[in-house]
Amino acid sequence: xxxDNLYVNIMAGSALRRLMAEYKQLTLNPPEGIIAGPINEENxxxxxxxxxxxxxxxxxxxxxxxxxxxxxxYPLSPPKMQFTCEMFHPNIYADGRVCISIxxxxxxxxxxxxxSAERWSPVQSVxxxxxxxxxMLAEPNDESGxxxxxxxxxxxxxxxFERIAQKLxxxxxxxxx
Amino acid sequence: xxxxxxxxxxxxxxFPSGWxxxxxxxxxxxxxxxxxxxxxxxxxxxxxASVLPDCDALRTILNHGLAFVFGILVKIDPKGEIxxxxxxxxxxxxxxxxxHFALRKGACTLTPSLWDLPSALSNALGLxxxxxxxxxxxxxxxxxxxxxxxxxxxxxxxxxxxxxxVALLKFNSWPFSIEPSVQPVVITTRRPEFSDIRLxxxxxxxxxxxxxxxxxxxxxxxxxxxxxxxxxxxxxxxxNVETDIAEALHLSTSNYTVSDKTEFEKxxxxxxxQSRAIQSRVSTNPQPMASIEMQxxxxxxxxxxxxxxxxxxxxxxxxxxxxxxxxxxxxxxxVTYTPEPTAPAPSSSSNISKVNVTLTKDGNGTGxxxxxxxxxxxxxxxxxxxxxxxxxxxx
Numbered sequence: 001x002x003x004d005n006l007y008v009n010i011m012a013g014s015a016l017r018r019l020m021a022e023y024k025q026l027t028l029n030p031p032e033g034i035i036a037g038p039i040n041e042e043n044x045x046x047x048x049x050x051x052x053x054x055x056x057x058x059x060x061x062x063x064x065x066x067x068x069x070x071x072x073x074y075p076l077s078p079p080k081m082q083f084t085c086e087m088f089h090p091n092i093y094a095d096g097r098v099c100i101s102i103x104x105x106x107x108x109x110x111x112x113x114x115x116s117a118e119r120w121s122p123v124q125s126v127x128x129x130x131x132x133x134x135x136m137l138a139e140p141n142d143e144s145g146x147x148x149x150x151x152x153x154x155x156x157x158x159x160x161f162e163r164i165a166q167k168l169x170x171x172x173x174x175x176x177x
Numbered sequence: 178x179x180x181x182x183x184x185x186x187x188x189x190x191x192f193p194s195g196w197x198x199x200x201x202x203x204x205x206x207x208x209x210x211x212x213x214x215x216x217x218x219x220x221x222x223x224x225x226a227s228v229l230p231d232c233d234a235l236r237t238i239l240n241h242g243l244a245f246v247f248g249i250l251v252k253i254d255p256k257g258e259i260x261x262x263x264x265x266x267x268x269x270x271x272x273x274x275x276x277h278f279a280l281r282k283g284a285c286t287l288t289p290s291l292w293d294l295p296s297a298l299s300n301a302l303g304l305x306x307x308x309x310x311x312x313x314x315x316x317x318x319x320x321x322x323x324x325x326x327x328x329x330x331x332x333x334x335x336x337x338x339x340x341x342x343v344a345l346l347k348f349n350s351w352p353f354s355i356e357p358s359v360q361p362v363v364i365t366t367r368r369p370e371f372s373d374i375r376l377x378x379x380x381x382x383x384x385x386x387x388x389x390x391x392x393x394x395x396x397x398x399x400x401x402x403x404x405x406x407x408x409x410x411x412x413x414x415x416x417n418v419e420t421d422i423a424e425a426l427h428l429s430t431s432n433y434t435v436s437d438k439t440e441f442e443k444x445x446x447x448x449x450x451q452s453r454a455i456q457s458r459v460s461t462n463p464q465p466m467a468s469i470e471m472q473x474x475x476x477x478x479x480x481x482x483x484x485x486x487x488x489x490x491x492x493x494x495x496x497x498x499x500x501x502x503x504x505x506x507x508x509x510x511x512v513t514y515t516p517e518p519t520a521p522a523p524s525s526s527s528n529i530s531k532v533n534v535t536l537t538k539d540g541n542g543t544g545x546x547x548x549x550x551x552x553x554x555x556x557x558x559x560x561x562x563x564x565x566x567x568x569x570x571x572x
Contacts, residue, residue, distance in 0.1 A: 014501040014505070017504055017508055018481065018504065020508065021504055021508060022481060025481065025483065028484075029483070035548070035555055037548040038548075048548075048552075050552055050555055050556070052555070052559060061559060061562065061563045063555060063556050122477075123477055123480065125480065125481070170563075172556075173556065173559060173560040173563055174556075174560065175560065175563065175564065175569065
């Protein structure tokens with residue numbers, strides 16, 4: 001028990017340092033349209049991120065808030081990511097959880113749909129996750145069934161999908177109508 | 178059928194354990210001399226086949242010579258059925274890389290192959306060069322061959338060998354579409370007790386398998402003919418023959434195909450190389466570490482701390498050999514450095530509030546705002562842009 005705790009503490013120490021370093025880098029060189037950082041400076045294991053919908057896609061212009069929860073053994077294990085606004089997207093569950101390969105450790109995928117190259121590994125980073133989410137917003141993968149309705153609509157009724165997406169965009173900006 | 182783990186179909190090691198291993202070690206000098214001799218004879222046969230014109234006599238000589246080179250003896254099981262002369266397609270289980278040779282010797286058959294060998298040698302090996310660009314092309318090629326030649330064709334519809342102790346791989350059904358009746362043959366082997374090396378192991382190459390054939394004194398192949406099977410439905414015929422052969426071998430059938438085997442081997446090799454890489458990292462082997470492994474770790478550190486010069490990272494990594502410790506050393510200010518000229522100087526920091534201070538003190542525009550302020554700013558700007566773009570005015 002004691003050694004377990006010690007281990008967790010050591011892990012958390014290195015996780016904290018890494019998260020601090022990543023936060024620093026994200027603040028100094030923020031990728032375009034993305035900001036991210038701890039919700040509360042007291043707890044570096046819960047972050048908030050804002051992601052701008054990429055231009056030329058149906059999510060263009062929106063600023064989508066999301067929450068990132070880091071495990072004590074980060075970066076060995078990936079964080080969890082969840083949008084805190086309403087989302088309608090083939091790869092995002094109804095409760096906002098994001099389903100992309102970079103958030104899965106290799107071996108998490110019994111069906112072998114995802115190649116291990118795009119999985120989570122300690123050399124990945126928060127920045128890479130957020131950039132992957134941006135490209136996921138631009139190009140949904142309609143084979144993953146996080147939201148089956150959205151996947152079906154994306155395939156079969158693109159105009160309706162775009163209408164819903166634009167409604168969500170306005171909602172995030174606080175624009176009515 | 179599905180309870181069989183694919184792992185059980187293959188041996189990790191071809192070597193025996195216990196006293197058999199001791200006897201094998203004692204035998205090994207003899208084995209190596211034998212390999213050497215056999216290799217020389219094999220080379221001579223190759224030359225002979227390349228130089229002399231193809232004729233039956235040459236084929237016979239090569240066949241006997243190769244039997245010595247591979248140390249293969251073939252016996253027809255007297256308990257088996259009498260082979261049917263009319264049936265031209267022989268179906269056998271697959272147990273080694275040299276089954277085709279045993280079948281050629283024992284049952285006078287040829288196995289389709291892609292090898293471009295001198296024709297006499299290829300015949301002596303029991304191989305027949307065929308067009309394998311597609312399944313249909315091969316089937317057409319086999320039919321053509323059967324019509325024009327008196328040799329029979331042997332096919333091993335597993336298309337991959339197993340350890341032959343648990344189950345057969347699933348039979349592919351196309352070999353049963355060539356003719357409505359096939360002659361099943363069961364192949365088993367035996368090697369002398371004191372050098373009981375298995376025929377194959379997981380992810381082994383054909384030439385290692387052949388090497389061990391040449392190493393052991395002899396390998397006795399036992400061919401047993403089963404009853405000829407007829408059925409116009411190729412799928413039914415395939416399953417019938419599969420069951421017959423499995424029963425004769427006291428094995429079960431499985432749903433694993435040869436592609437499952439390839440996949441398994443790929444995974445096996447990958448896992449092995451990975452664990453070897455970890456081991457080499459653990460063992461103290463400084464020279465190659467410094468070159469490849471260090472550069473990789475330095476890149477990892479640079480990704481997190483882009484402002485720190487590469488040589489500073491490398492110098493600390495040489496001491497710590499650990500990415501995390503080096504990052505910590507740099508963040509904690511234990512390692513001092515002059516930052517890369519392009520970016521503002523980050524100061525050392527050891528706790529969260531200090532990070533915060535450095536961030537907010539940084540001179541550039543975004544750095545001077547807190548996270549909450551930046552968030553608000555980003556949303557406000559996006560909102561403005563949106564209203565402007567869509568000409569919404571004030572709604």
